[in-house]
Amino acid sequence: MPTLSFFPQRVDLSTSLRYLLGASFLLLWLLAPACSPIDEPSHEHHHAHPPDSDLAVSRHELINCTESQATGYRQGTAFPITVVHIDGKPVEKKTANAYAVMRDAAARAGITLRVISGFRTMSEQQYLYNCYRNCNCNNCNLAARPGYSNHQSGHALDLNTSASGVYNWLAANAGRFGFQRTVPSEPWHWEWWGGGPGGGPCGSCVRRCDGSHIIDEKCGRGDCAVFGARCVNDNLGVRCVSVFCPNQGTKQVCLNDKIIGSCKDGGISTGDCSAFGSRCVSDNLGARCVFVFCPDQGKKNVCLSDREIGQCDNGKLGKGDCGAFGAYCSIAGVSSARCVSVFCVANPLEIPKKHSVCLPNGDIGHCDTNGGITVKKCASGKSCQNSPTPRCIGASKPRGFLDSVSCDGIKGWAQDPDEPKKSINVHLYFRGPAGDPDARGLSITADQHRADLCTQLGSCTHGFQIEPPYSLFNRREHPIHAYGIDSEGGENTQLSSSPRTFLCAPPILEGVKRPLIEEETFETWEFSVFWDLIPAPDQALTHLAEGTPLAKKPRIVRADDGTPEIWLIDGYLRRHIPSQKAFSAWHFKNADVEKWPAQQLYAFLEGTPLRPRPMLVEDSQGQTYLIDDPQPQLPTGTEPPSSPEMPEPRAEEEPPPIEEDESAEPDAASLPEIEFVTEPTTEILNIESGKEPQPHTRPPQGCECQQAPIAPLPLLLLFALIRLRRKRRPN
Numbered sequence: 001m002p003t004l005s006f007f008p009q010r011v012d013l014s015t016s017l018r019y020l021l022g023a024s025f026l027l028l029w030l031l032a033p034a035c036s037p038i039d040e041p042s043h044e045h046h047h048a049h050p051p052d053s054d055l056a057v058s059r060h061e062l063i064n065c066t067e068s069q070a071t072g073y074r075q076g077t078a079f080p081i082t083v084v085h086i087d088g089k090p091v092e093k094k095t096a097n098a099y100a101v102m103r104d105a106a107a108r109a110g111i112t113l114r115v116i117s118g119f120r121t122m123s124e125q126q127y128l129y130n131c132y133r134n135c136n137c138n139n140c141n142l143a144a145r146p147g148y149s150n151h152q153s154g155h156a157l158d159l160n161t162s163a164s165g166v167y168n169w170l171a172a173n174a175g176r177f178g179f180q181r182t183v184p185s186e187p188w189h190w191e192w193w194g195g196g197p198g199g200g201p202c203g204s205c206v207r208r209c210d211g212s213h214i215i216d217e218k219c220g221r222g223d224c225a226v227f228g229a230r231c232v233n234d235n236l237g238v239r240c241v242s243v244f245c246p247n248q249g250t251k252q253v254c255l256n257d258k259i260i261g262s263c264k265d266g267g268i269s270t271g272d273c274s275a276f277g278s279r280c281v282s283d284n285l286g287a288r289c290v291f292v293f294c295p296d297q298g299k300k301n302v303c304l305s306d307r308e309i310g311q312c313d314n315g316k317l318g319k320g321d322c323g324a325f326g327a328y329c330s331i332a333g334v335s336s337a338r339c340v341s342v343f344c345v346a347n348p349l350e351i352p353k354k355h356s357v358c359l360p361n362g363d364i365g366h367c368d369t370n371g372g373i374t375v376k377k378c379a380s381g382k383s384c385q386n387s388p389t390p391r392c393i394g395a396s397k398p399r400g401f402l403d404s405v406s407c408d409g410i411k412g413w414a415q416d417p418d419e420p421k422k423s424i425n426v427h428l429y430f431r432g433p434a435g436d437p438d439a440r441g442l443s444i445t446a447d448q449h450r451a452d453l454c455t456q457l458g459s460c461t462h463g464f465q466i467e468p469p470y471s472l473f474n475r476r477e478h479p480i481h482a483y484g485i486d487s488e489g490g491e492n493t494q495l496s497s498s499p500r501t502f503l504c505a506p507p508i509l510e511g512v513k514r515p516l517i518e519e520e521t522f523e524t525w526e527f528s529v530f531w532d533l534i535p536a537p538d539q540a541l542t543h544l545a546e547g548t549p550l551a552k553k554p555r556i557v558r559a560d561d562g563t564p565e566i567w568l569i570d571g572y573l574r575r576h577i578p579s580q581k582a583f584s585a586w587h588f589k590n591a592d593v594e595k596w597p598a599q600q601l602y603a604f605l606e607g608t609p610l611r612p613r614p615m616l617v618e619d620s621q622g623q624t625y626l627i628d629d630p631q632p633q634l635p636t637g638t639e640p641p642s643s644p645e646m647p648e649p650r651a652e653e654e655p656p657p658i659e660e661d662e663s664a665e666p667d668a669a670s671l672p673e674i675e676f677v678t679e680p681t682t683e684i685l686n687i688e689s690g691k692e693p694q695p696h697t698r699p700p701q702g703c704e705c706q707q708a709p710i711a712p713l714p715l716l717l718l719f720a721l722i723r724l725r726r727k728r729r730p731n
């Protein structure tokens with residue numbers, strides 16, 4: 001009995017989002033340094049751990065790499081120039097680096113180089129030029145015009161060539177470091193225009209913040225503000241921190257209603273919630289993508305389509321596929337969506353209700369009000385069929401035979417091979433087949449023991465036999481249709497050799513005719529125009545002696561001494577009811593049987609046994625008679641016995657068992673019980689529509705006759721009118 005469960009697979013939206021966020025996170029980190037403008041070519045010189053100072057000072061004491069901006073000149077044209085200091089003298093930065101490398105090499109050879117004059121400002125050159133022109137200062141040394149000295153362009157250095165060994169070392173080695181002598185009269189004047197091994201101490205920076213700018217180790221500058229960030233320098237280092245993020249730690253943030261950001265130590269990566277049909281929501285649960293169909297918070301199921309169901313959990317969406325289980329996603333009648341079996345509703349808009357349904361594979365499904373379905377397999381050899389209501393029934397139809405139809409009885413058998421031991425019902429229809437509005441139906445149980453069936457069917461109690469209705473004893477041919485009723489509510493079938501016809505003449509009337517004096521007598525005895533009334537001409541009655549009128553109401557009694565006989569009190573007579581079959585044929589009810597003191601009962605004179613079935617005749621004057629046997633007379637002078645007061649009907653009391661007729665067949669106890677169907681216009685047996693008469697069941701000991709149906713008063717009145725009319729015009 002498998003019950004379906006849903007939500008087996010969950011798609012975690014946040015997982016896929018994290019992938020996206022991770023990718024853009026990495027991208028941004030790569031992007032940030034690449035965008036930092038680097039002014040300088042890279043240096044070979046490694047200055048890994050500069051002093052903890054804003055300014056980088058060379059480990060060579062006499063080189064101060066602190067940069068300052070000045071105005072240089074080349075061929076009279078001004079340009080910005082960066083200078084540092086060597087030996088206290090300003091030197092253009094690149095020239096300084098080249099010189100420092102050369103100086104270190106000279107030092108290893110035992111030669112000490114010093115800068116006498118490096119970069120000159122315009123005013124310094126002006127002064128020296130004036131000295132040269134006026135020969136009143138600076139030894140009247142040659143000096144270039146202001147704006148035209150290579151000391152002003154930053155390329156020239158005057159060195160200490162007067163010191164021992166310096167000039168010779170320079171002459172032999174300076175070329176390797178890119179330095180050349182350019183003024184023949186000045187051995188101290190050396191110029192650098194590029195070349196040499198590279199390196200040098202100046203140009204390395206401490207990574208740091210400068211406002212929103214970040215300055216890297218190579219003194220490159222980048223502006224964090226370009227990325228909507230600020231520059232932060234803390235224990236995690238110098239870096240750009242998004243304005244949406246805290247300096248440290250992780251946090252999810254909404255940048256707007258679509259974009260979600262994931263902060264990590266100030267870095268941010270972004271994802272687009274709207275790409276997943278979501279919006280970015282930031283509340284007490286933090287920032288996250290909330291699926292558009294989900295509430296911001298709480299759990300709720302939603303339908304994403306007719307088959308896809310979404311499970312919202314604080315805006316996060318898990319997906320399930322109802323369709324994979326043959327179910328719809330349905331919101332009908334509920335606030336939170338659910339999977340509803342396609343077998344339980346016609347469409348997703350239908351509110352599921354509790355019912356059973358036949359599945360295409362022949363199993364039966366039980367739908368609950370949640371649209372869930374519990375599937376049960378039908379037993380072997382059976383399958384679910386929808387008519388009249390879904391149930392497991394065998395494939396076999398009832399079978400049977402309408403053996404014979406005569407004035408003495410209608411005989412046959414019926415069995416449902418699906419339940420071969422069970423006695424099934426047979427529906428007999430007079431005057432037409434089932435469904436014919438003129439037809440009159442009768443339901444009986446084919447439960448009589450028949451020895452011939454035992455070997456033939458392997459089960460004995462499938463016979464039926466009843467006497468035909470007296471109203472059809474009119475010398476005309478009447479068809480009888482017999483149907484076997486499927487034991488499991490499946491399709492009914494007409495028995496073999498059905499229909500048969502019978503033609504009966506009214507029997508010769510013998511005995512006495514006992515008038516029904518009062519109008520309601522016919523009703524209180526529950527006589528039937530159809531079953532009990534013989535169509536006989538007046539002359540058939542004339543030779544009969546008239547007996548005592550029939551009592552207005554029958555009294556059925558048994559003694560309280562344990563004797564089994566049931567008696568009809570008929571005036572001063574007690575008359576034995578010879579069998580269960582007769583009891584039923586006379587329309588008596590178990591509930592009507594009174595228990596009398598034995599002495600009181602046996603005070604009644606014993607009359608003849610009651611005839612097996614009532615026979616009534618109506619003459620042309622409209623007088624109805626019961627045809628009965630002559631009865632013994634009360635001896636003259638004898639007082640008629642007294643009857644106890646009529647008891648109130650006691651429906652609750654357990655009806656006494658009916659005695660068995662000793663002389664009857666051994667299976668007399670299982671004679672069919674008869675249900676007298678009311679007027680065709682008010683109650684028609686309709687096999688097709690599944691409407692069946694009340695089935696009769698018999699308790700182990702005797703008969704349990706059917707209680708009178710409790711009908712509304714107007715309906716009872718209608719019945720009474722119809723019966724009265726039919727009584728006057730028997731057919």
Ligand SMILES: [Zn+2]
Pocket residue numbers: 151156157158186188189190
């Ligand atoms: Zn010079």
